Amino acid sequence: MKVLIAFVALLSAACGPSVPSDPKLAGKAYFTQAGCASCHRVGGEGSAVGPDLTLVGFRHSEEWLNRFIKDPQAWKKDTLMPNKRMSDEAVRAISSYLAEQKGQAWTAGKPWDSAKAEEKGRVIYARAGCVGCHGVGGAGGYPNNNVKGGLIPRLNAAWETYTKPELVAKIKKGVPMSEKADPKGESPLIRMPTWSEKLSDDEIGAVADYLMTLRPGKGESSDSSF
Ligand code: HEC
Ligand code: HEC
Structure with missing residues (x-):
């Protein structure tokens, strides 16, 4: 039994930082782990290779998010959004995190407030x-x-x-x-x-x-x- 526990601990360490059990926090952790922020912004964080996701939960349903993130090319053949081949659980957690993004992460005003x-x-x-x-x-x-x-x-x-x-x-x-x-x-x-x-x-x-x-x-x- 001890060996098994040690093995499981080793395995989860090898898979990167552990993911919180609260599904809402888990979604954000998976989002970070999968490298989504290297292409997407949520609030003030992330890069602009893909669409800003700060309002994504206002414009898209959780059901669509789940389907798209699971297999982007099945939805749109030529999309540049990569298929990260995540588990169903990780995709569901990310989708529920994104479905909650209704603009609240713009804590310091909207990105267009300062535009000419x-x-x-x-x-x-x-x-x-x-x-x-x-x-x-x-x-x-x-x-x-x-x-x-x-x-x-x-x-x-x-x-x-x-x-x-x-x-x-x-x-x-x-x-x-x-x-x-x-x-x-x-x-x-x-x-x-x-x-x-x-x-x-x-x-x-x-x-x-x-x-x-x-x-x-x-x-x-x-x-x-x-
Ligand atoms: C290499 C850059 C890249 C990475 C990494 C990436 N995406 Fe994307 N994503 C894109 C691009 C580009 C689009 C726009 C697709 C298009 O126009 O066809 C997109 C589109 C999306 C959309 C649809 C946005 C909308 O408003 O319609 C969602 C949701 C999304 N990505 C979520 C994610 C998640 C979650 C991850 C991490 C698992 C991720 N992306 C990783 C580049 C990326
Ligand atoms: C989540 C996806 C989505 C987003 C985001 C979105 N739209 Fe649309 N839009 C649609 C769909 C779907 C239709 C067509 C509805 C139908 O006829 O069935 C549409 C229709 C329209 C039309 C009417 C087009 C026509 O030919 O009749 C205009 C104008 C429009 N959108 C402008 C915008 C603007 C401006 C924004 C951003 C502020 C926006 N849309 C964001 C999905 C979207």
């Missing part, structure tokens, strides 16, 4: 996470399950279809889910959030102004996109 007026809309688009669903420069190409065409709409031609006040209304209230592609199939896991819960009228105006400037091919390779 003409930059504000672009910074909100990136850091509030529009980019995670509509793509860099509004180029689209992001999947949703069981929707017609299989994709979340691109936004780089929104100026052709909508006036600024129409865009403002859609961003504020969110967009009700269009019809399912297969009426008997599962509900789409991605929804357009109701941004008035997180952004002020001024901030929504700034991001709508930014959308009006988007054109296909413009700004899509910008390296400060996230």
Whole structure:
């Protein structure tokens, strides 16, 4: 028995720092251990290789987070997000930690508070996470399950279809889910959030102004996109 205990202790030491048993704390520990912060920010910590995750629990459901993190390429074939081949338990813990990220980690104000007026809309688009669903420069190409065409709409031609006040209304209230592609199939896991819960009228105006400037091919390779 003693040998077994010693062996288990050795094994867990070899697997890195131990993970707390409280599921909420465990999620954060797994997030750190798996190196997620080398590409993602939560609050003031982390890097900008991938989308900022400070509001990720506002824009995505826990169910989708779980499915995406488990196997990102199964959701979006060409995604740059790596498959870390974690246990189901680790993925579930990380997803429940991320599902709680609703902006509270920005303790010293929002990242766009200090942006110049003409930059504000672009910074909100990136850091509030529009980019995670509509793509860099509004180029689209992001999947949703069981929707017609299989994709979340691109936004780089929104100026052709909508006036600024129409865009403002859609961003504020969110967009009700269009019809399912297969009426008997599962509900789409991605929804357009109701941004008035997180952004002020001024901030929504700034991001709508930014959308009006988007054109296909413009700004899509910008390296400060996230
Ligand atoms: C090598 C960099 C890299 C690492 C490491 C990484 N990611 Fe990502 N992640 C990305 C990129 C890039 C995207 C954007 C994917 C796209 O646009 O297709 C992304 C997207 C995401 C998204 C979707 C964000 C959104 O707003 O839609 C989540 C959630 C996520 N990553 C979680 C994680 C977690 C959890 C880990 C650690 C297990 C992790 N990532 C590790 C690069 C990374
Ligand atoms: C979690 C994913 C997600 C995020 C984040 C997101 N959207 Fe959306 N958005 C959607 C989906 C899905 C639709 C389409 C809904 C439908 O028609 O079924 C949509 C639709 C839209 C539309 C209407 C497009 C059209 O052609 O009718 C606009 C405008 C829009 N989003 C702007 C934004 C802005 C601005 C942000 C950031 C403040 C944002 N979205 C963040 C998922 C998202």
